[in-house]
Amino acid sequence: MKAKITVTPKKAVLDPQGKAVQNALEQMGYKGLRGVHVGKYLEIEVEGDRETVKAQLEEACRKLLSNPVIEDFHLVLE
Amino acid sequence: MKAKITVTPKKAVLDPQGKAVQNALEQMGYKGLRGVHVGKYLEIEVEGDRETVKAQLEEACRKLLSNPVIEDFHLVLE
Structure with missing residues (x-):
């Protein structure tokens, strides 16, 4: 079966990578962004x-x- | 609304990070692993x-x- 795991920074923790992505998107002209969080994603076949x-x-x-x-x-788990 | 994005390496592409995680898990004693893929996860509030x-x-x-x-x-999109 397949397990899908997401790992995200806790809300109270600074997320500089998310902030960087948000800034990049805004400079590319995207509007309406309220927040971006970047984490890890793992797929495990087990x-x-x-x-x-x-x-x-x-x-x-x-x-x-x-x-x-x-x-x-x-x-x-799927 | 909230957008959830997963970015994963294509199947044909080497995934050394996934292989490293799989090796680490196996050395910690976990059995039955058939494959591990590591990617990125983004949550965007927009x-x-x-x-x-x-x-x-x-x-x-x-x-x-x-x-x-x-x-x-x-x-x-949620």
């Missing part, structure tokens, strides 16, 4: 029991794939 | 007419946010 896989991936997200001090993650 | 916004963001994805030679993007 086999095994669904519940076990979910528990393992959540642990992996906390330990390796995100920094829980400054980032949130969201995991969806 | 105001305006829905169709206009969608067209503008698709253009921005092609011109600024992804490299169409080696990456695919997927845009969802």
